[in-house]
Amino acid sequence: MRRKPSAAFLRSPRWLSEFFNVMAGLDPAIHEKKSVDPRDKPGDDGSRIVSVSHGQSAQLTELTIAEARAGLAARQFSARELAEAYIAAMQAARPLNAYITETPEIALAMAAASDARLAKGAALRLDGIPIAVKDLFCTKDVLTTAASHILDGFHPPYESTVTEKLWQAGAVMLGKTNLDEFAMGSSTTTSHYGPTENPWRRSGDNRPLVAGGSSGGSAAAVAAHAALGATGTDTGGSIRQPASFCGIVGLKPTYGRCSRWGVVAYASSLDHPGPIARTVRDAAILLGAMAGHDPRDSTSAPVPVPGFEKALTGDVRGLKIGIPREYRSDGMPGEIDAVWQQGTAWLRDAGAEPVEVSLPMTKYALAAYYIIAPAEASSNLARYDGVKYGLRVAGDSLDDMYELTRAAGFGAEVKRRVLIGTYVLSAGYYDAYYLKAQKVRALIAQDFERAFEKVDCLLTPTAPSAAFAIGEKQDDPIAMYLNDVFTVPANLTGLPAISVPAGLSADGLPLGLQLIGRAFDEETVLRVGGVLERAAQFTHRPSFTARTE
């Protein structure tokens, strides 16, 4: 029988403690984590606490996916109540511009279906879990923009494989999140729909900061508790860097683990769909539902999907953790180096063995990436010609129409990358640029293969800095590209990598650490990530969360 708690009960701390008692029987690890992670800290200075509703909504949006799943299963609250709490939170978080499209009606309909299954005792693995979808995933009959003007009014007649799998697992769609146009960027400032704002601010400085990118809308929504989890895509760091900037967890799985079918293509050999969540366990839960072979994506790997949550044993004793010497680049800020060394110490304390490794070719990864990605982009984006999709600008001739449509439809960064890509693929330059970059890519992959003969996992910083202010790094494209210096190698090699929040910068912003694993060994990445998360005890809150005090 379902027992609906009273509003007064839900407002009292007793509700959470009883709730955790319920879960203690289901998952001791969560209970243990909760006992040291009260998550009841007030906002930092300059808090912009937004009132969303009454006590219950706010407390529901405090739960992790694992906790919400347990609460739904125990009938402590309904999927509809959880969806309503998140719809209110999504609306309260509008100042962040994290969502391009909100879909509250779809959320409520999906939640009703979840409640029906829960009532029958036939719950699916993600039943009732409210998820935000990066607006790069095609969603059937729901506006899909890639944050580009050129896709104006595009309502896909099909659903991407990854989102279809999430809905088939019972997840609830809250809406579509903002991103850099066609996922080209590291700041979510190149969106046709305006920049997404990071829920964090520097202490003593009220300037709005970027959420990172390109999955900045998803990361900001999850960090602000305006979504319980989200999908992202990562072509050069677009899941991990925004996760680092927003103080949450982002996982880029192995290439081929999650289908690219129905994801608007940027650079097909580098694009990776993956989850964004507030905890490592939540990322594991989402990945389990998103992963799997898909015959519709010719590069989807026909390999079984392991139980990712089971990998979170908390035991890393005896594991060898590679510390790549070359990543300690000239001019690395002291606080980035400090959090990296702290992470190394945490893993050593947990019984793992740090081992210095050499990846001599990785210093060329960024340059190779900024040939290969634009080359693939120039080919993929050829389809936006005014004929087949969205925007069409009339011209006197066919070429005129093509050129005017693409001039009006693409933003500055997309044009820049299409032009670079066109150039490096053009006759006379193909060998010098594109072929050379592909050969360097092979050498980078060899570096990693050699390293993984000696170690089980690599530990690096996620990004070379904390979040920067909106408008910074706009003048020099290369300054923006350098954001991806630590993340790009895992895209070139297809290796799984996670970013876990590990500490704060001197001015109070989150800093993430990255773990890179062997191909199709997300389990080790998650296991070590879970240990790092527990050691870091990252309980800091952004100054903006959609919640009540």
Add this chain to the structure above:
Amino acid sequence: MALDKAAVAHIAALARIRLKEEELEPLAAELSHILTWVEQLAEVDTADAAPMTSVAAMRLPMRDDEVTDANAPQAVRGFFAVPKVVE
């Protein structure tokens, strides 16, 4: 490699992106800056390296060729209406 305005105009024509005259100069500078930066790859000895096109070590599977739903923005009398694409 430094690109001049004429080279940028040529690339833009290949990419079917109309650029205004005043956009050419700044783009030439930006693109030259990026190309000069990526040319650091020239110092890598790749004599023995085979170009890597994909990390997925697998044969490309084949699928059946079937008509699927279309995405075209305009339909007339049950047909897809597109601009004249054969001149």
